[in-house]
Structures are given as C-alpha cells and as structure tokens.
Amino acid sequence: TAITITEQPVSVSVPVGYSFTLRCRAQGRTSLQYQWFCQYQSECRLIPGATNQDLPIIAEQTQLYTCRVNDLHRNAIFSDWVKVEVHQCVARGLPPRLWQGEPVIVLNPSEQRVEVGQPLQLQCAAMGVPAPSYQWYRNGNLLEQQKRKKLWITHAKVSDSGTYLCCASNSHGEHWTNAVDVHIGGGETLPLAEHLQLFHLVFILATGKIALLVGNNRYQHHPNLMAPVRDVFELSHLLEHLGFQVVSLLD
Numbered sequence: 084t085a086i087t088i089t090e091q092p093v094s095v096s097v098p099v100g101y102s103f104t105l106r107c108r109a110q111g112r113t114s115l116q117y118q119w120f121c122q123y124q125s126e127c128r129l130i131p132g133a134t135n136q137d138l139p140i141i142a143e144q145t146q147l148y149t150c151r152v153n154d155l156h157r158n159a160i161f162s163d164w165v166k167v168e169v170h171q172c173v174a175r176g177l178p179p180r181l182w183q184g185e186p187v188i189v190l191n192p193s194e195q196r197v198e199v200g201q202p203l204q205l206q207c208a209a210m211g212v213p214a215p216s217y218q219w220y221r222n223g224n225l226l227e228q229q230k231r232k233k234l235w236i237t238h239a240k241v242s243d244s245g246t247y248l249c250c251a252s253n254s255h256g257e258h259w260t261n262a263v264d265v266h267i268g269g270g271e272t273l274p275l276a277e278h279l280q281l282f283h284l285v286f287i288l289a290t291g292k293i294a295l296l297v298g299n300n301r302y303q304h305h306p307n308l309m310a311p312v313r314d315v316f317e318l319s320h321l322l323e324h325l326g327f328q329v330v331s332l333l334d
Contacts (some may be wrong), residue, residue: 088162097212098173109160118130118151195302206244291328294319
C-alpha cells in the first residue's frame with residue numbers, strides 16, 4: 084500500500100474522432116511516475132510518451148487502457164482496466180459540441196418474433212462519458228438480470244412476450260430506447276382468411292359497443308407521462324360519437 088490510486092480512469096463510449104482525456108491520480112510516499120498501456124486484440128503494449136497523469140485520446144477504435152504508477156522504491160500499482168468504446172457508425176463531429184457526456188442512443192432494439200424454446204436477443208447501444216450502464220424493462224417491469232447492452236434469453240417462453248425497452252444512464256442523466264414488441268409463439272398460426280372469419284364472427288356476436296380507456300400517467304420505473312390524460316379525454320369524445328359506451332380510467 085505504498086501507492087494508493089485516488090482517482091481511477093473511467094470507461095467511455097464515444098463516436099469515432101471524438102477527443103477526450105483519461106485521468107489517473109495516485110498518492111505515495113515518494114514522487115510518482117505514470118505510464119499508460121493499451122490492449123487491442125489481446126495484445127497489450129506500452130504507449131510511447133504517455134507518462135503523464137492525463138492521457139489525451141482521439142477515438143479511432145475500441146481499446147482497453149490501464150495506467151501503471153510506480154515510486155522511487157520500485158513499488159508499482161496498476162489502475163483499473165477501462166474500455167474506450169468507439170462507435171464507427173456515428174459520423175465525425177457528432178454529437179454536438181455542447182454535449183456534456185449524457186447518454187445518447189445510437190442503436191435501438193428491433194421487433195422480434197421468436198418460436199417457443201428458441202433464443203431471444205435484443206440489442207441496444209448508447210454513447211456516454213462515462214460509459215452508460217443499461218437496464219432492460221418488459222411491460223414497464225424491471226428485469227433484474229438484464230443489465231447489459233444485449234438482452235439474452237436462452238429459451239424463450241410465451242411469458243417472455245411483451246413490450247421491451249432499455250434505459251441507458253450515467254452520472255449526467257438517462258435516455259430510453261424505443262419500445263419494441265416481442266412475440267413468442269408456437270409456430271402454428273391461423274391463415275389470414277380464418278383470422279378474418281373469426282374477427283367477423285366476434286363482431287357479429289357483439290351485442291353492444293363498449294370502450295374501456297385506461298390512461299397510465301405514472302410509472303414506477305419510467306418518467307411520468309403527460310399525454311395520457313389528454314388522449315383519454317379526446318378518445319372518449321370520439322368513441323361516444325361512434326356509438327360506444329365509454330368507461331375512462333386514469334392510473
């Protein structure tokens with residue numbers, strides 16, 4: 084413990100060409116020397132001339148970095164390895180220069196249709212300084228085990244169907260991906276003609292037209308919404324003009 088790292092470098096997720104600085108700070112009983120290393124494709128190498136506490140970087144490719152700190156008595160300690168994730172798909176010059184490092188979604192998940200028992204994978208990605216952490220939700224409920232960019236379910240069940248979205252967050256704020264529907268089925272579906280016949284039969288058998296409108300404004304794991312109150316009010320009037328008996332509920 085002759086040397087103590089007081090400030091660890093942090094991982095970042097940035098667009099190609101973005102300029103930033105990795106920082107490492109340490110305390111020791113004598114004067115300290117710093118040396119930065121990087122690792123790319125399992126090769127770890129010393130960065131020539133990178134002997135300061137700060138390491139300026141222009142992001143070109145995804146790499147890992149660490150800093151070695153040693154004193155005059157040959158004591159040495161390494162910082163945490165940190166990942167500099169570089170998004171090649173984001174054009175140079177983006178995000179805008181006023182960007183403070185808050186999460187920016189660069190990849191939204193896409194709708195999935197999966198057979199029962201087959202793997203389910205959803206993927207998202209976000210830029211951020213520091214690199215964002217991730218949390219997935221299904222139907223507004225937090226999924227405790229799904230805290231990575233990729234949501235992976237080895238054997239999908241019918242109960243895994245629903246609406247999924249992911250929250251990317253760091254010390255500057257949070258950003259939500261688009262919500263996408265996931266359908267888990269058994270593979271046997273009715274032909275379109277039979278679907279239409281079934282719908283027509285149900286419609287004929289209906290003895291009245293009743294509309295139940297539920298506007299959910301407050302969520303446990305999602306920012307409060309403003310639109311549902313207005314939407315329920317407007318839809319109620321529209322459906323009443325179409326001959327529906329309307330029951331409207333909020334939250």
